[in-house]
Structures are given as C-alpha cells and as structure tokens.
Amino acid sequence: MMFDYVRLAQAVPHVRVGAVRENTARILEKIEEADGNGAAYVIFPELAVTGYTCADLFFSESLLCETLDALKTIAAATEKRDITVLVGVPVRIDSVLYNCAAILSGGRICGLVPKTFLPNYNEFYEKRWFASARDLKRDTLDSLELGQSTSYPVPVSNRLVFTGRGGETFGVEICEDLWTPLSPGTHLALSGAEMLFNLSASNETIGKRAYRREIVKTQSASALCVYAYVSAGSGESTTDLIFSGHSVVAENGSIICENDALIDDDYLLCTDVDLGKIRADRRKLRSFSDCASADAETGNVRRIKLYAPLKNRPTRDDAGALYPLRKLPFVPQTKAKRTERCLDIFEMQVAGLVGRLSVAAQKVVVGVSGGLDSTLALLVCVQAMKKLHRPVTNVIGVTMPCFGTTSRTYNNSVALMKALGVTFREINIKDACLQHFKDIGHDEAVRDITYENVQARERTQVLMDVANGDNALVCGTGDLSELALGWCTYNADHMSMYGVNASIPKTLIRWMIESLAEGEVFPGCAKILMDVADTPISPELLPPDANGKIAQKTEDTVGPYALHDFFLYYVLRFGFTPEKIYFLACRAFCEDFDADTIKKWLKTFYRRFFTQQFKRSCLPDGVKVGSVCLSPRGDWRMPSDACAADWLARVEKL
Numbered sequence: 001m002m003f004d005y006v007r008l009a010q011a012v013p014h015v016r017v018g019a020v021r022e023n024t025a026r027i028l029e030k031i032e033e034a035d036g037n038g039a040a041y042v043i044f045p046e047l048a049v050t051g052y053t054c055a056d057l058f059f060s061e062s063l064l065c066e067t068l069d070a071l072k073t074i075a076a077a078t079e080k081r082d083i084t085v086l087v088g089v090p091v092r093i094d095s096v097l098y099n100c101a102a103i104l105s106g107g108r109i110c111g112l113v114p115k116t117f118l119p120n121y122n123e124f125y126e127k128r129w130f131a132s133a134r135d136l137k138r139d140t141l142d143s144l145e146l147g148q149s150t151s152y153p154v155p156v157s158n159r160l161v162f163t164g165r166g167g168e169t170f171g172v173e174i175c176e177d178l179w180t181p182l183s184p185g186t187h188l189a190l191s192g193a194e195m196l197f198n199l200s201a202s203n204e205t206i207g208k209r210a211y212r213r214e215i216v217k218t219q220s221a222s223a224l225c226v227y228a229y230v231s232a233g234s235g236e237s238t239t240d241l242i243f244s245g246h247s248v249v250a251e252n253g254s255i256i257c258e259n260d261a262l263i264d265d266d267y268l269l270c271t272d273v274d275l276g277k278i279r280a281d282r283r284k285l286r287s288f289s290d291c292a293s294a295d296a297e298t299g300n301v302r303r304i305k306l307y308a309p310l311k312n313r314p315t316r317d318d319a320g321a322l323y324p325l326r327k328l329p330f331v332p333q334t335k336a337k338r339t340e341r342c343l344d345i346f347e348m349q350v351a352g353l354v355g356r357l358s359v360a361a362q363k364v365v366v367g368v369s370g371g372l373d374s375t376l377a378l379l380v381c382v383q384a385m386k387k388l389h390r391p392v393t394n395v396i397g398v399t400m401p402c403f404g405t406t407s408r409t410y411n412n413s414v415a416l417m418k419a420l421g422v423t424f425r426e427i428n429i430k431d432a433c434l435q436h437f438k439d440i441g442h443d444e445a446v447r448d449i450t451y452e453n454v455q456a457r458e459r460t461q462v463l464m465d466v467a468n469g470d471n472a473l474v475c476g477t478g479d480l481s482e483l484a485l486g487w488c489t490y491n492a493d494h495m496s497m498y499g500v501n502a503s504i505p506k507t508l509i510r511w512m513i514e515s516l517a518e519g520e521v522f523p524g525c526a527k528i529l530m531d532v533a534d535t536p537i538s539p540e541l542l543p544p545d546a547n548g549k550i551a552q553k554t555e556d557t558v559g560p561y562a563l564h565d566f567f568l569y570y571v572l573r574f575g576f577t578p579e580k581i582y583f584l585a586c587r588a589f590c591e592d593f594d595a596d597t598i599k600k601w602l603k604t605f606y607r608r609f610f611t612q613q614f615k616r617s618c619l620p621d622g623v624k625v626g627s628v629c630l631s632p633r634g635d636w637r638m639p640s641d642a643c644a645a646d647w648l649a650r651v652e653k654l
Contacts, residue, residue: 002319003580004276006168006195008228009034009042010247010259014266015235017051020066024049027070027087028077030268035083037270038318040164043197045232045245046088046115046175047099049074052201053237058129064092068147071102071109075148079107084164084306086172088199090130091146093156094137099130101172101199103162105306109146112156115174116184123203123241126176133158133184139302155304158184159297161193162304168275169193175200178219178229189223190292191301194278196225201232204244209262213248213255221253224281224288226273233265249273252281256324272323280574320587327562327588329569330505330626342508342515345625346380349500352623353384356473356498363394363472367463368417369540370399370409372509373501375416375532377477379516380500382420395422398466400429400459404540406550412535416528425466429458452541456489463496473497476620481506481561483619483630484568485605486612487554493539494615502622503629505568506537506561537561558608559601563589567605572628572636578602578650603651610644 011034013026027044034042046052049070050063057063067089078085084105091100091112098114114133118126141154158177163169171188178185178198185196196219202212212229220227226249233245245264249257249271257271282288292298332338357364364381368374381395397417401410417424433454437444444451467474476496478488480503488494501509510533516522517529535550542552555561566585570576576584585598593601617632617640629635 003274003583004279005272005274005320005323006041006164006166006226007037007039007270007272007322008195008226008249009037009039010228010230010249010269011042011044012230012233012245012247012259012265012267012269013044013048013235015045015048015051015232017053017235017237018057018063020050020063020070023051024070024073026266027074031074031077031081031083031085033268034270035081037268039083039270040166040168041084041086041170041197042268043199043228043230044085044087045230046101046199046201047090048087048199048232049089051236052088052232052243053239053241055125055237056129058090058097064090064097067091071104072147072149074102075104075109076107078104084110084162086197086199088174088201093141093145096131096135097129098133098136099126099174100156101174101197103160103172103304103306108152109143109148109154110306111160111162111304112141112154113158113160113172113174114156115177116158117176117180119176124176155302157302159187159191159301160304161188161191161301162306164306168195170195170197172196173198175202175231178215183219185219185225185227186223187295187297188301189225190288190295191298192303194225194275195273196220196223196227198227198229200229201236201243202246203241204246204263209244209246212246213258216248217250217253217255220250224252224285225278226251226275228273233267234263235265252277270322272320274320274323276576276580277574280576283575320584325584325588327566327592328507329573330508330565330628331511338511339515339519342512343519343521345504345508346383346512346516346521348625349376349380349504349623350383350387353380353475353498353500354387356621357384357388360497361471361473362390363396363470364475365396365398365463365467365470365472366475367459367477368397368399368413369405370411370413370416370532371535371540372506372513372532372537373477373479373482374413375529376504376509376512377475377500378416378420378422379522381475382422382522392421393423395420396425396466396470396472397422398425398427398463400427400462402429402433402455402458402540404455404538404542404544404550404552406540406544407548408531408550409535409540412528412532416525416532419525419528420522427462427466429455429462432458447542452539453489453492455541456492456539460492460495467497475500476622477501479504479506479509480628480630481565481568483616485558485564485608486615487558487608488615490615494619496620499620499622502619502631503624503626505565505628507565559604560593563593563598563601564605567602568609569628571605571609572630578606578647579654582651582654599651599654602654603648606644606647606651610642610647613638613642614640
C-alpha cells in the first residue's frame, strides 16, 4: 500500500431479477474491469447475485442452489487476482435464510457478514424472507456447506474486521445497518476498521439521494473512517419501486467520489482513498480511542486476514492517482464556496475582535501598509466597530512610510483609510531609523538583516506608543503562513495585542480581499481592494527599483506561498512524512514547478518551521478560524529547541 492509498471500485452491473447465471457473468466482467484498473477492492450491491427484488423467489430451492454455484464461481475468479470482492448473496444457514455480504479473496470465501437490521416498514418486507445476524446460532461454517470444493472454516458474523495484505482494515454493513442509531459499522470502526463498505439496495424517492449522501458523510465523520456505499441499480424490478445505483465514497466527512446520474446501473466507479488521513485523525483525536475503550462490543470482534496475493497494487507513480488533490487545500475550489468560506471567516475575525474590544479598549490601532494582511486587518477593525455601535473613527489607521515604501502601496493605504472613514495618521519613520542606525553604529548603506529589522521594530514601537496615547488596542496583521515560516521580525510585526489574521494562510487572504470587494461589503472600496489583492507580497524593507516598483518580493526569498501552504496543511493537519508530502506536491504542482524546485522549498519549509518556533511560542491571542492553527495555547505545542535533522535528512534522500 503505497503512501497509505487504497483503490476502491464500486460496481453496479445490470441485474436481471432471478437470473443468477446471467448476473454472475456480469459480476465477473466487473471484477475483471476493476482488477484492470488496479483496484484492491470491488464492492457490489446488496443481493447482487440474485437481485434484491426477488421477493418470494427467495424461498425457491433452485434459486438458492444456483446462488451456491455462483458463489463458487466468483470466489474462483479471485484466486489469481490481487483483488478482494464483496458481493451480496442470500445464504442459507441451518435452514434459515440470511441476507449476506460475501468477502472473497485469494480464491476463498474469507467471511460472510449477514445483515443486522432488516427493514420491515413501508415498501420493505425483508423479515418475510430473512433473519437478522443477531439470530445466528453459530459463527463459523465449513466451506463445503457453501458449495466450495475444499474444506476450510468460513467466519459468519456481523462482528468481523478484515485486514488486507497491505495492512488496511475494513468492516461491512448492509443497507439498513447504516440508517440505524446502533450501526454495526460504528462498533467495527471502534474495533479498528479504517474503511466501512456498505452493500445496499436503496430505492429512489425525491430527496433520498441527498439524504443518503449526508448520512454517509456523517457516518464517515463520526467513525473517522472511509465509508464506501454502493446501491443496486435500475435493473431491479420496477413493480413498485425504482433503484438508483447510487454510489458514494466519503472520507472523514468529505465526499471524494460519487456517480453522477440520478438513476444508473452497469457502471464501475473507481477512486483512491487515503488511509493516512484516517490514521492521523485517529491518533490525534483522543475521544475516538476513549469511545473504543468504552464500547463493550469491541471485545466481540473477530479479526480476519485476507488471502489476496499482493502483486498488482498501485506503484509509487500511480498511487493515489484517482484521489482528489488540490493545489490550494485551504481554498475552496468553486467561486461560490470560496466566497461563502471567505465571508464566514471574516465574520469570525470580526466576532473575535469584538469580544476583545468589548472588555479591553474603546479604540483600536492598526498599521496599514497597503498590503494584503494589513488591509484585511483594517477591514476587520472597521466592521468590529460597526458591530459594537462605535464610530469608525475609533479605528486609528497608521501608515509609516520608510525606505522601501512604494507609491502604489502608500496611495492604496491612504485611499482605503479615507474611503472607510477611519482616523488617519501618517508617521514617517525614516528619520527615526536613521537615528537608530547612528545610535547602534550601523552603516545605513549596508542593507542587511539589521537594516530591515530596525524598520520593522520601529513600526511596532510607533503603533504601541500610539495605542498607549489613545488608550487603544494594537491589532496585529501577521498571517498563518508567515508564522509557519517565521517570516516576521521578533518583537516587531511578530507582536501585537490581538492577532486577527493569525490562523489564515496567505493563499486564502488574497481571496478574502477579493470576496469582500466583489460583495461590496465596503461600498466605494472595491477598486482599491482589487488593486491590493493584485499587489506583489513584500515587507517593503528594501528600497524600490529604478522604476519605483517593489523590489523586495517575499516569495523570491522564502519561496512560493502556494507551496508552503500546501506543505503546512499536510504537516499540521495530518502529520504526513516528507516523502509523502513531496510526492503529493510533485503531483499537484507538476505544471508549475519541477521536482528539484519543490524539494528545495520543502527543505526550506522544514528548516524554517523548526528554527522559528520560538516566535510562535510567545504569540499574542488571536482568533482560530480553521482546522490548522499554530497557537501555542491550543493547536500546536512544540519545543522551541526541537531538532529538524531527521526531517531534513529524509528530504535530502528524495
């Protein structure tokens, strides 16, 4: 299992009710197709061998005999294939009929999972034909009882957790099992199942597809698992019902794959799932292990090892090739979702600052450079005053021109503050910086780190002193990406009295500015905001070029923020290895950067992330808006002297 990816196939062959031989032939075709696509598992619908809608034909001895022959044939098809098949079959055990999922691998029946909860209401009559898994009198069958040629034990239970040759684990539910308060899958997940497979025959009614999708999402989130659901298609009987062939895969609350058609059959849907994410969340979220410890059912689970020969699984090159991967994991893909996300975050920022100002100060001071971060912070301050029913003049915006200030950023900062109606102050810090150079004996012609940091610290001193004079709070402007890289001056822009941008990555801030502009949240400011969003990212600590344009561009020094935010997401959110992050980055950014460039900036990321922790250890308070945050009081607790050597060594070997 390369980088924890597992390839799943959901198969919905066209079914003819009661035509076992014909259905078996189509199942075999789908197995071959799934195997050709590199799938480790192929999941068929509930009672796919016979058709779900056989009704009283389930009482037919002929049908049951044909089913045993089919089971033998399908099991044999897995003998020389590196694939595990899950298919729905009626199985007679001690003269009682059960609606089962058969797990077939390595030419064997590795287990039978009977349905636990049988719907017997409205259009469903399953108790007429089947018994519940709770009615089983034994937990093992001899394979000969199931029509197999050789004798071996076959586990039969709704409490089975299977382990594949790649180390992945899964449990099985059947249709109604998912829809109940006491879902068997919950116990299986708490017992170690990373994936839950549901073989279903869910008829379609108006609104049911959306409801079904939501319940799959919810179960995957609450059980911290991959949930793969596949339902019978339109080949089922239409006597009273129609069946949709709905297939959906969710991973910890997110839909990663789904068939498009409302009514569908005769298709194969393949996707990759990332068990690394599941394992990371289970390690981190202690409430999951607490539930596992408290669940009495976990002790009743049997663990079954599969027989599939590990030989044709995806290689390093194609591992996860079917997994949805985004360049900008912090940024929603569609404009509508992006706008919604940005406006929601803005409201959270405002709420945080409102809470702080309501107890700490009447006024707020913010340094406004004309860049992305300070612009967003200024807008938050203005909106907070409106929420507090205080005049916007209680926002004191300070622009502090110095050696690197360009006319573009200066003019945007001044124009924006005047358009918003805040109290505007301009404090030129050139003379103060020159005096400081003289005081410490620094040659102003030497444009080194001292030259830059003197300016950054002077800006902060000015803001703090202005705040003291006006009995105000200093609002910080630094963002999550800068904190991750330590791209801030210690005890300068690193420090404030409250940080409104502290958990927002740089790749999202640009979209937030644009969303606020396009939404006309601040009338009359749209043109200015769009120009700010288009301005190169720079601290403006070095003089402009000969044309008066920004010469010092942050990304030229520390690397592209798109890459660093990508690295940051997978380091903090899932704790992935450098090897996997590099692999993912090469795939996501294959059209933007070559492999050596990605490796170079990944090395930079790890080096800076470790060495700059001391700046994060003393961060001011700030609002958390997403799942990734670097607050030393909450989400990220790391010693400032932690050693990066092992991580960097792994990067060097790439």
